[in-house]
Each structure stands twice: as structure tokens, then as C-alpha cells.
Amino acid sequence: MALLLFLLPYTNKLPYSGPLRPFVNFVKYSKESVLVLYKPQSHIDAQYRKYLENKLLVFNNIASLINFLSKPREYFLFITDWYRALLFLKKLKFLCKEKFIPIIYAEVYHGTLNPMSMRSKVLFTLISRLLREFNNIVANSMAGFKFLVEYYKVLPLGHVYPPVNTAIFNPSKINRVDRFKVLLYLGSIRADTDLKLVRKIINVLLVRRDVEEVCLLGNKLLQLRLISEAPSRKLHPLIDVSDEMLAKVYSEVSLTICPQRWEPYGYVVAESIACRTPVLAFNSMGPKELVSLTKCGILVNSEKEMINTASRIDLDSIKEIREKCRIDTVRKLFSPWASVNKLMALVPKLGHSHESHWRKQ
Known part of the structure; x- marks a missing residue:
């Protein structure tokens, strides 16, 4: 059975911070999946362990991560569309020689409806180029899907909403409409x-x-x-x-x-x-x-x-x-089951041949 890896490189953010919540929740509610932290900020992995317990792997050097990916098993590696994450994925792709199937979960946080600064324009261009190097992209909403198609000129596999823990976030009798x-x-x-x-x-x-x-x-x-x-x-x-x-x-x-x-x-x-x-x-x-x-x-x-x-x-x-x-x-x-099931439904579309998952350079 394939193992789903949700990779967060160089993170210094806590697990409940907005951009990281999707990966933490996907791992928490899906089987055969782990969260992978690569070179996290000192001691921050302890915060993630509280949430995920034994579903967390931490690597502090590239050699140990490559050694793990070299084990005889099929890996689907999910990563965000942040610039540093995409650069790391490109590096990993080169070093691992196609030993995993990459999937980019595009949160499209790098944008603005206001006129872009020069720095933002450069970043936008760099991310666009990196995204086009990979076939497997999943949007986090229909709005994100349309943005990826219209502006980045890439066609995602589909869209999957980040899971919300509806066991915790649900209508409560506490609601006081008089205040x-x-x-x-x-x-x-x-x-x-x-x-x-x-x-x-x-x-x-x-x-x-x-x-x-x-x-x-x-x-x-x-x-x-x-x-x-x-x-x-x-x-x-x-x-x-x-x-x-x-x-x-x-x-x-x-x-x-x-x-x-x-x-x-x-x-x-x-x-x-x-x-x-x-x-x-x-x-x-x-x-x-x-x-x-x-x-x-x-x-x-x-x-x-x-x-x-x-x-x-x-x-x-x-x-x-x-x-x-x-x-x-x-x-x-x-709900977690809805988001996880939809994400898992996309995985079979990727097949089992690694060669087709890398864009020809």
C-alpha cells in the first residue's frame, strides 16, 4: 500500500497556523499518511507531535530523507505551492531520481487583488515556472482552481477543500443570540x-x-x-x-x-x-x-x-x-471524511508508473 507523505520544509510556524492546518488535518484524519518536517525550527516539532503523535517524521538533513524515500515502497509526496517548498521539491526530484510521486497542494496564498509590487511580480513569475514543471496539482477550492488555470496556466487534477474538524466546529447550544x-x-x-x-x-x-x-x-x-x-x-x-x-x-x-x-x-x-x-x-x-x-x-x-x-x-x-x-x-x-475521501479519490488517477509524473525538461 502506498504511503502518503505531507512534506513541510523549513517551517517555523505552529501546526494550527492557517497555511499549515490543511496538511496537519489531512494527516490526522487519513490512514497510511504521515507529516514530514524537513529542517524545522528548533523544538517546533514537539508542537506537531502533540497533534499527530506517531504520524510525524522529522529529517534534519537531505541524506536521511533520501534514504527514507529509497525504501521499496510507493510514496505519494504532497507539498505546498510556497516558493521555498517548490524549490526543495525540484531539488528532491533531481536527487531521488523519481522514487516518489509528487503532488502539489496549491493554497495560492502568494497573491493579491491589489497591484503587485516588483517583488511580488518576480515571485509570481518564479512560482509559475516551478508549477509548470509538475503535472500533479490539486487546488484547495474552486476559486483556487480557476486562479491556477487563468493566471498560472496550469490545469489541476481537481480541488479538495482543507478538512474542518466538524466534530469540534459545529452548532452549539452556547450561542446567545440576545448578546x-x-x-x-x-x-x-x-x-x-x-x-x-x-x-x-x-x-x-x-x-x-x-x-x-x-x-x-x-x-x-x-x-x-x-x-x-x-x-x-x-x-x-x-x-x-x-x-x-x-x-x-x-x-x-x-x-x-x-x-x-x-x-x-x-x-x-x-x-x-x-x-x-x-x-x-x-x-x-x-x-x-x-x-x-x-x-x-x-x-x-x-x-x-x-x-x-x-x-x-x-x-x-x-x-x-x-x-x-x-x-x-x-x-x-x-468534514474530515469528505475532504480525505475526495483527496484519496484523486490518488488512483495518478496510476503506479512514476515516469508519467514528471514533466519532460
């Missing part, structure tokens, strides 16, 4: 979060007398910066919270606001919806896809519309949205 609390997502380090827009959203929420609490989730530095700029008893940071704690927060808040314009999937959007908490987001990319599929949220087309909605929406309107939320769709599309 207006809001969760504001600030994005990950690379997320396209407009600081000016976030400040405006916070300002309109803080002046509302009916809003009791605004919880900040995401970028740590941005959380601390915003709280220092606008000290208020209503503002509460959420830093390094567990899934269980985060699910409790989703269930207690009335609305989750995700003001990111560049979000190919949207873990926070999916988790909030799984808890039947409506999401306010822009009508684009991953959030548009998730809200449209589940009918659990409000999509806006401009910053002005988002600010107006944040300043005027009431609990009755939110309750109406919650009642229309398609929870069955959430389980069907985002």
Missing part, C-alpha cells in the same frame, strides 16, 4: 488584510452600544497593535487558541467578519459557518464560494458596503441568516 458579539479576523501574515479598513470596522463596532464584545483573531502583531491604538474593554485578543476554544468563540459570537480580499479558501470562514455563525465577507474568491454554497453569510462588493453592514446589521437579521444556513452542506463538503 451581540463580533469576531474580526485579521488574516495570517501573508493574508491581504487592509489595515485602514480594519481600523474603520473596529471604530464602527466600538461606537455601537449594542455590540458588547469584539474578538480579534489572526495576526498576533496586528492584534496587539490595534488594541494599543484603540484601548477598549470591548476589544479582546485571541492568540494561540486551541480548536476547542476557537469553536466556543465561534458559537458565542453573533457574526464573524473576514475583510480579506485575497483568500483562496478561508479556514475561518469555513469554521465559523460550521458553527452556524454567519460571515460578513467580500464577494470574491474563497469566502464568496463558501458563503454561496452554505447560504450562511453576507457578501459585499465594496469597503463602503462592508462598513455600512457592520454598522447597521442587527441580531434579528443575523438570526434569519443562521436559520437558513445549510449545515448539511458544511458536513458534506468540509
